[in-house]
Amino acid sequence: MGILKELQNRILIADGAMGTLLYSFGVDYCFEELNLLQPDRITKIHEAYIEAGAEVIQTNTYGANYLKLARYGLEDQVKDINAAAIKIAKKAANGKAYVLGTLGGIRSIKKSAATIEEIKRSFREQLYTFLLEGVDGLLLETFYDLDELKTVLQIARKETELPIIAQVSIHEVAVLQDGTPLADALKQLEDLGADVVGLNCRLGPHHITKALEEVPLPERAFLSAYPNASLPDYIDGRLIYESDAEYFGECAVNLRNQGVRLIGGCCGTTPRHIKAVREKIQGLAPITYKEVKVKQTEPTVTVLSKRNKPHLHEIVAKERSVIVELDTPKTLNTTSFLEGAKALKEAGIDALTMADNSLASPRICNMAMAAIVKNELGIRPLVHITCRDRNLIGLQSHLMGLDALGIDQVLAVTGDPTKIGDFPGATSVYDLSSFELISLIKQLNEGITFSGKPLQKKTSFSVAAAFNPNVRHLDKAIKRLEKKIKHGADYFISQPIFDEKKFLEVYEHTKHLSKPIYIGIMPIVSSQNAEFLHNEVPGIKLTDEIREKMARCGSDREKAKMEGIAIAKSLIDAAFDLFNGIYLITPFMRYDMTVKLVQYIHQKCANRVQERKITN
Template sequence: MEFLEKLKKEILVGDGAIGTLLYDRGYSGSIEDANRRAEEMVVAAHREYVEAGANVIQSNTYAANRLKLKNYGLEQQMARMNTQGMRLAKQAASGKEEVYVAGTIGGIRDGRASPFSNQDIKKATESQAEALMAEEPDAILLETYYDLHELVQAVRIIKRLSPEIPVIGNVSLGDVGVLHGGIPVNDALLRLLNEGTDVVGINCRMGPAQTIASLEEVSVPEGTYLSAYPNASLPGLQDGRLVYQSNPDYFKSQAEEFRQQGVRLLGGCCGTTPEHIRSFKEKLQDRAPLVKARAKVSTVREQASAEVGNTIRLEKEGPSIIVELDPPKSLTKMDKFLKGAQALHEAGADAVTLADNSLATSRIDNLAASTLIKQQAGAHPLLHIACRDRNLIGMQSHLLGLHALGIRDVLAVTGDPTKVGDFPGASSVYDLTSFDLIRLIKSMNEGFSHSGRPLGVQTQFTVGAAFNPNVSSMDKAVKRLEKKIVAGADFVMTQPIYDVETLRLLKEATAHLDIPIYVGIMPLINGRNAEFLHNEVPGIQLTEQVRKRMADSRGDVQKGEEEGMAIAKELQEAGLDLFGRLYLITPFLRYHITAALMNDVKASASS
């Protein structure tokens, strides 16, 4: 009997995990390469699932695509691994009545930033599918897809290569009931059905309870075949490896709940073993499938908006000035920092912006510092957020904390690598790029976490993008900036500029962009400071003329500061004329310098 005909009449039990099973038995390396290196071990694992009662076993080919195999230097073995994976699964199923073999293709994107383009993934999926289908599987199982677009693309590839082959499409959720990006699971499954997917469902990421809770959100047309492959449990960490609860009896107790949700194909994912599958089989043996009643599907977008906090006045008429005052490295300078914030606020700064451990040098936390200047100086803080220091969990937590404290304005930056700073042995995290961070913030403004979970409120962040005009190709830099704007950036802050001609080129190159641009100006204080910035700080370039002017003041503190002020005033005047917005960067907590520059702006405006 054909696979779909069988599924129409019965609940079929799928197999469980191959990867965690082989690792537990001493295998190491690429799991898919076990199809070459440990054939007997793979066949034995498949047979154990068949003997436990599995009606559907899947080839050991989850990550057998060129992109993932490249991590092991095995991309040239792609076709062989898929062919062999199918043959080993078929060998294990040989002689067993109505045991179906599905060729498995796993998702490539995992919910984080991906280095692969859609075209890269399309080619990798297509070549893997061709290799699998050459061995005539009973179905193709597409599993662990966090990215709905990627899964839809995979379904289209399979249906184009072989319109008749049954396709099982399983999504992996960011949180209960939702995919990453806030897509409700019901919407995702309906989309897959519209694309011609024959069986739709959920796998991985969650154990039985959360998988069932997610299925409760599903209301699909009658006659739809649903699948579920939960993990054994939430994972723990032991000796550097993920481990799962051994809970076959619990799985047995949950089997009827899956049946009540209309599931027709029920297997296991990470951490599950033949014992878990045997438990499902024993509970569901000879039990007829149920047609699920239409559920009342909730919408994650029915959320209350958060109270709008004070935000930077991007539409302000007349000059607009953001002033940077970095948190100090030492607690002994905190009083001076707070006095500086007060002085800059009183001088008319629209916002006091605080870097996030710039140059990878540890400073007082800018969240704590911004809270203090808001409370004690009445200043409006604008925080830099670097991707370097926080993983995705910490990043979202940090943003939620900012919102809870009423801080609404942020600048998304990549962050200098740790080897630049005073802790060169520290790790650079970079779970997110600056593009990803902008998108995350905008998703939170829509009321969703990165995982797609509703936040309950919509955050009200205004997010800035950093831009470096001190490059050999302004056009390429602007193209990169355009991508940040597409990601959702509301305004731009540039690296310090030390040349009026660069300001003019920047204006010309960005004339088509309808977004406020704050041009960076950082006063120099002496010749040594100028040479350090030019030669040692990434993203900053000084002209020969500026370096000469500052060199002439070498050894004279007052003259150096005066010359630095004179250069800054020239740039400030040109920046205001071209852009109307300034980003003044305070050197070494010398806030009197930036306050004086702001007073010049006010004097010019009133004259």
């Protein structure tokens, strides 16, 4: 008869998780490879679900695409693994159940996991195997990224008339991670040709039911739901789902009451759960009418009224601006730091920038010091945020905290690897790339959390991005800047430059950009410092002339200091007419050096004003 014909008149029961059972058996490697290595084990799982009451089963191919199989060195076996999975499922079904070819989402919250073009190529390879081997329909499941799902759905709809089930995964009830309401997302999927639209994974049956309360019955398609068994617990290094099968079956009735006609299970579900669904659903007719529950939410408001001065990117786009980096202390003695901050404020800086545990060494939290200099000294802080030390939870919490403190200037960076710091064995998180972090900060500016939930306020962050001009191929570095602009960067802060000729080269390569740049300059304190920077710090090279000048200072610290300041002044002169923004990096808490450079910049500005008056 066909899946769609049957769904017109009754509710179909699908299977549950494949990975959960394999995981419980001690399998902790590529589940999809078992289609080739242990086909009997996969067959028995399919048969167990059919015996439990599943009328629709899915192939063991969720991660059987080029990109995911490449993690195991199996990228050349895409066709073999998928073809074997289809044969196994069809044999197990033996005419007693429909077989869906499963294609899983690749991106989660990280768009950098794969480009759309990579996803298209990977998806097509898997899709064509399904079409060649013959399945009863396609199941597109666990898609957190709506754009990814819409892309692959359009490809599939163009290639086949087979039934297509398209399912999104959400972090928050009734909203996708980009803020799209669930009802709108499912309508878009229906309009693109999906025959069944719904949800799977991430949430248990209670929250998926709550999410569907806001979803009307589709005009043409049907609704599906494959909830997780429950929220997972973490015990002895393993994720454990402890949901009662009876409860899961009772929840299936609630799903039916929301209009769901295809009910299965995802993570944590077993044949026991599916058997419970069958027992509770058997004999119930699908509903043909439902009243949609519209959730009332508080209106989103802006926080622009909190700002009493322009953002840094607005300032530097129009006039001269100087910001200074001063690292927070490695000890709890904050005296020198606060003295330096005060001296720099008196010198006339526009902002004090504070790195986020630079060189992967722990320092006093820059959020804490930013709050102190803002509230006690009246200095605008610019806080660096790395992807290294915090996962998604920590990053969002950190940013919300900054907003609560009234700190709205941030620099999004990847962060130095832990291997170079005080704790080389520490774990680097890197849930996000700097590109993704920029995008998500801008999402907070729209009043939407990382998971898509309304913030009930909009943040007002000005987001800087890092720029390393000290590379062999500057064109490639500029491409990265262009990409960061697309992700939402408001301006750039560069690594220090130690070659006067380099400023003009950078200017010529970046003058087409729509966003301003603070160009980095750092005074050198000694010949040893110069040699370390030149030979050991990635991305920094000094000219032979500068190294020779510092070498001539020998061990005379005062002479080296004065030479370092003179070199920095010369670099400022070279950059002055090319860039409005100057970013001074304070070496080793030697803020007296950066104070002199700030004063030098302001004096140059005053001299230029005087020259114009004389000329006019």
